[in-house]
Amino acid sequence: MIANLGLNRLLWAVTGGLSVVAAAAGVMxxxxxxxxxxxxxxPGALAQDLISVLAGVSLSVLAAVARPARQRQxxxxxxxxxxxxxxxxxxxxERAYNGFYLVYLAIFALAFWSLVYGAVKLRRNLMAGARLSRGLRIVSASGALLQPLMFYPxxxxxxxxxxxxxxxIDSLYSIFILDLAFIMPAFLILAVLVFRDQAVGLVLLPALYVLGFTLIFSLALAExxxxxxxTAPDLPALTAATLLSTLFLVIGGLHLFRLELLPQTQAPLPDPIKSAIATGS
Incomplete structure (x- = not known):
């Protein structure tokens, strides 16, 4: 699905490896x-670092095993x-100026530009052939639209x-920046595209559900x-995070594994045109 997969895999491996190092340091x-x-x-920092270790290891594994035909990976x-x-x-x-801050910066930049580069390199013929059943398309788009409708207000x-x-404020202002400037617009745009049965939305929305699941699950783990x-867990917060992360997992999993990714071949030429080509006229 992604063209120039070799370079993308290299970027994934570097990003994943640095993430494991930085997050494992936070845990240990x-x-x-x-x-x-x-x-x-x-507790939130520890939970995030634990999830980041798993995410970094998973990304490194995907970098090793990814092949052109393994599109869902x-x-x-x-x-x-x-x-x-x-x-x-x-x-x-949040200016976590410890000994790993430059590593945090490197991961932040690598992850962003690797994501941009990977999205730009999606093959158009596979994108054009993306299909999802109407019912699941509506469910997936509605789940995605729920996020900006909930978090923007x-x-x-x-x-x-x-x-x-x-x-x-001294902390957590990063959430406002990242959510309002990046994550919620992405959910909103892709939800609209999926409602309209646009290929780019059908292909990219499962990736956004992966992001959403890992983020929200880390909140449940923090509790x-x-x-x-x-301190005692906040049961309402734990319940809300668990339910929302489960929603991401179920809808995202269904969308990803029911998504049809068939290359769109060039349409056959009309008979008169083919005849003209054959006769050389």
Whole structure:
């Protein structure tokens, strides 16, 4: 599906390898975020690093096994790149100035440009032949549209008092930037394209569901890790994150594995034209 797959695989391998190193350091070195991440956010940092290790390993494996005919694996890789862009973007924007900050910057940049390059290199003949049943297309597009409908109002309501009071918060402002400028527009655009049965939406939306699942599942995991830091899980937050991540997993999985990716061949020439070519006139 992706042209120039060799270069893409190299980018995936480098991004995945750096992610494993940086995230594993966060897991194994508890003091890495001292003075940089507030205590109440440490469960979230640990959960994110654990998921990032798995995402980095998975991306590295996909870089090793990806082949032109294994099209769904390539879409999974694009989704993992999106997750790593978001996860390490948080550390970059939140100014986590520890010994790995330059690595965070490298992953942030590599993941973004690898994602852009991979999307640009999608083969048009396969894109044009993408098919998905009408019922599943509506379900998938509706699930994607739910995200901007939910998070745009939520984040804007939280931003308005800060804007009114000219207040600068010390943490988690990266979520507003990444969600409002990147993730929610992507969900909105691809949802509209899938509703309209456009090939680019049909192909790329499963990758966005991979991103969404990994991000939201890390929030659920953070709640489960809170007892390590002496606090109790927030059951409503755990339930909401679990349900939303399950929704991403189910809809994204169905979309990915029911998606038909057949190359579109050139249409046959009309008989008069073929006859003219054959006679040389």
């Amino acid at each position: 070195m508890p003091g890495l975020y001292d003075g940089l991440v507030s205590e109440e956010l440490l 390539q879409l999974l890789a694009l989704g993992l790149l999106g997750y790593l862009f978001y996860a390490f973007g948080i550390y970059v924007i 939520l984040w804007i309501v939280m931003l308005l008092p800060l804007m009114r009071e000219r207040d600068q 489960l890790l809170k007892p390590i830091y002496g």
